[in-house]
Amino acid sequence: MEFESVIGLEIHTQLKTQTKMFCSCKIVDSNSPANSSICPVCTAQPGALPKPNEKAVEMAIKIGHALNCSINKFSVFARKNYFYPDLPKGYQISQYELPICENGYIEISNKKIRIKRAHLEEDAGKSLHAIGSEKLEHTLVDFNRCGVPLVEIVSEADMRTPDEAYEYLTELKKLLRWIDVSNCDMEKGELRCDVNVSIREKGTEKFGTKVEIKNLNSFKAVKDALNYEIKRQTEAKLKGENIEHETRLWDASKGITVVMRTKEMANDYRYFPDPDLPPLNIEEEKIENIKKSLGKLPYQIKKEYVLKFGVKEEDIETITSSRYLNSYFEKILSFTSEKETIKNSLNIINTQVLGYINQQKIDEADIETKAPNPKFVFEIAKLLSANEVSSAGAKKLFEEAIKTNESPSILVEKLGLKQTNDLSEIEKFVKEAVELNKKAFEDFKNGNEKATGPIVGYVMKQSKGRANPKIVMDILKKL
Numbered sequence: 321m322e323f324e325s326v327i328g329l330e331i332h333t334q335l336k337t338q339t340k341m342f343c344s345c346k347i348v349d350s351n352s353p354a355n356s357s358i359c360p361v362c363t364a365q366p367g368a369l370p371k372p373n374e375k376a377v378e379m380a381i382k383i384g385h386a387l388n389c390s391i392n393k394f395s396v397f398a399r400k401n402y403f404y405p406d407l408p409k410g411y412q413i414s415q416y417e418l419p420i421c422e423n424g425y426i427e428i429s430n431k432k433i434r435i436k437r438a439h440l441e442e443d444a445g446k447s448l449h450a451i452g453s454e455k456l457e458h459t460l461v462d463f464n465r466c467g468v469p470l471v472e473i474v475s476e477a478d479m480r481t482p483d484e485a486y487e488y489l490t491e492l493k494k495l496l497r498w499i500d501v502s503n504c505d506m507e508k509g510e511l512r513c514d515v516n517v518s519i520r521e522k523g524t525e526k527f528g529t530k531v532e533i534k535n536l537n538s539f540k541a542v543k544d545a546l547n548y549e550i551k552r553q554t555e556a557k558l559k560g561e562n563i564e565h566e567t568r569l570w571d572a573s574k575g576i577t578v579v580m581r582t583k584e585m586a587n588d589y590r591y592f593p594d595p596d597l598p599p600l601n602i603e604e605e606k607i608e609n610i611k612k613s614l615g616k617l618p619y620q621i622k623k624e625y626v627l628k629f630g631v632k633e634e635d636i637e638t639i640t641s642s643r644y645l646n647s648y649f650e651k652i653l654s655f656t657s658e659k660e661t662i663k664n665s666l667n668i669i670n671t672q673v674l675g676y677i678n679q680q681k682i683d684e685a686d687i688e689t690k691a692p693n694p695k696f697v698f699e700i701a702k703l704l705s706a707n708e709v710s711s712a713g714a715k716k717l718f719e720e721a722i723k724t725n726e727s728p729s730i731l732v733e734k735l736g737l738k739q740t741n742d743l744s745e746i747e748k749f750v751k752e753a754v755e756l757n758k759k760a761f762e763d764f765k766n767g768n769e770k771a772t773g774p775i776v777g778y779v780m781k782q783s784k785g786r787a788n789p790k791i792v793m794d795i796l797k798k799l
């Protein structure tokens with residue numbers, strides 16, 4: 321029997337608003353003193369009333385647009401009831417029957433992964449069982465995170481391999497960062513991921529019993545946990561065992577999943593519309609304006625570049641991965657529309673510029689001010705396309721330009737890196753080289769391209785590295 325896996329993802333992303341979802345408490349990071357940003361609303365004092373954060377609603381609409389969802393003009397906040405010490409109200413405000421966004425999709429490797437829904441909700445607080453390494457006698461609760469706005473994005477079970485799940489996550493994170501609604505730092509809990517996975521006999525339609533996995537705090541953990549779980553379920557099926565409908569935890573140190581609880585059903589949460597909050601009524605015009613404000617999205621830009629410049633998708637992966645890198649590249653496009661120069665610029669960005677950014681640990685948001693001058697990149701790329709500098713020369717120019725902050729078009733002369741395209745000068749050297757390396761020349765004539773090494777070497781030496789290798793080869797072939 322051959323099996324295939326069926327995978328769906330639930331993502332929680334923390335929105336980058338200044339204040340919380342239903343009160344005006346500032347959002348503070350985890351280093352802030354416990355309970356330093358709380359009020360009667362987010363700690364559920366009697367009589368306190370929630371009021372939705374308009375910015376969070378706008379961000380949810382942005383997310384819906386980016387995920388190709390339909391945005392519901394009318395949506396409803398619902399109470400999801402459960403008891404936990406870090407949830408002072410005894411329920412979480414979420415959206416259930418009428419979410420703000422529905423029926424979207426993300427494209428990965430030319431496959432559409434459908435998005436079932438994306439809805440607004442609030443985060444819970446944090447239980448504190450220890451301070452540092454010291455275990456506390458009582459559990460304490462920090463409500464700073466209580467009421468922080470989240471958007472939950474639920475995919476359909478359209479993924480078939482752990483790799484597809486990984487790709488989906490990567491694409492989603494890229495989009496959320498691009499539209500500036502979340503930083504998506506998994507270590508800080510700004511992006512949280514639960515997966516559900518089942519297996520079924522290949523070729524069948526019916527879903528198997530699904531298992532949910534929690535506690536996945538990196539993309540790698542998602543992939544590893546899925547691989548483990550698919551193997552575990554396949555082995556169980558082959559032994560004739562039943563797969564239990566349950567929630568499991570990923571134990572990264574042991575590389576296994578362990579049972580956490582048998583799955584609760586939605587009706588265990590007793591969802592009902594929150595009587596304290598009127599339904600959200602959003603004007604069509606507002607939805608359209610938010611869409612316009614988004615500008616082009618990375619997947620649209622990618623398609624455009626491929627069409628316009630004839631570049632390969634993998635070459636534009638990085639410059640469409642973040643809006644900062646993209647605006648860096650767009651600056652170069654403001655200097656040139658020449659395809660060859662654009663391709664050379666991309667090459668320089670993908671190797672040297674990114675190398676510099678990583679080495680100097682430049683923050684994405686600082687690319688505009690701290691990355692190498694895009695004009696320099698353009699100038700080097702142009703020299704390359706005009707065959708006025710060799711690729712080795714171009715590398716050196718880049719390094720010197722950063723060091724001296726001098727324009728490469730001036731440096732190329734100063735450093736004597738300008739390649740000569742002077743035919744008669746190169747031809748003279750080539751003829752000398754052929755005289756001195758008769759055997760090599762014979763071999764070359766007999767079809768051994770590699771035999772030209774000593775000939776080219778001589779020409780390079782005589783021209784002090786300025787001879788254009790392409791021209792050298794052209795002359796050799798002619799001879």
Ligand SMILES: [Zn+2]
Pocket residue numbers: 340343344345357358359360361362363467
């Ligand atoms: Zn508050």
